[in-house]
Amino acid sequence: MTKLRIGLGVDFHQLTEGRDFWLGGVLVPHHKGALGHSDADVLLHAICDAMLGAASLGDIGVHFPDTDNTYKNIDSKILLKRTLELINQKGYQVVNIDSTLCLQAPKIKPYVEQMQATIAGILNISTEEVSIKATTTEKLGFVGREEGVVAYATVLLEKE
Incomplete structure (x- = not known):
């Protein structure tokens, strides 16, 4: 049986006025926020999809469908924690994450360390692994027209 598994996740959300902009579990000040059923945190959603894919557990829509009001406006940090529980049940743990955000504005460099700490804390890994x-x-x-935001994530899992 393979001990290492890799997964790729991607998520897209439209940007709109009047919404908070959550990225990597951090509230980023901006005049627009991502539109979605949950808090629309594209980075956490991409990471969830990568984790689920690596464990052959489908995708975020299978486990947390936007047709279920349980997940209406839910904090995506909760979804990440539940995703960790799902992969742990199959005996996997996260080794590391590599991710890329595609957005014209705002600049996220001032928030990256806080995002890394938030994600690492939920997944019980070092910030150096995020x-x-x-x-x-x-x-x-x-x-480029600031109509949307995209996130890509690659996650390496290891069988415990």
């Missing part, structure tokens, strides 16, 4: 990078799309496409 990589968060960001890029713009050079004003191209829906991200």
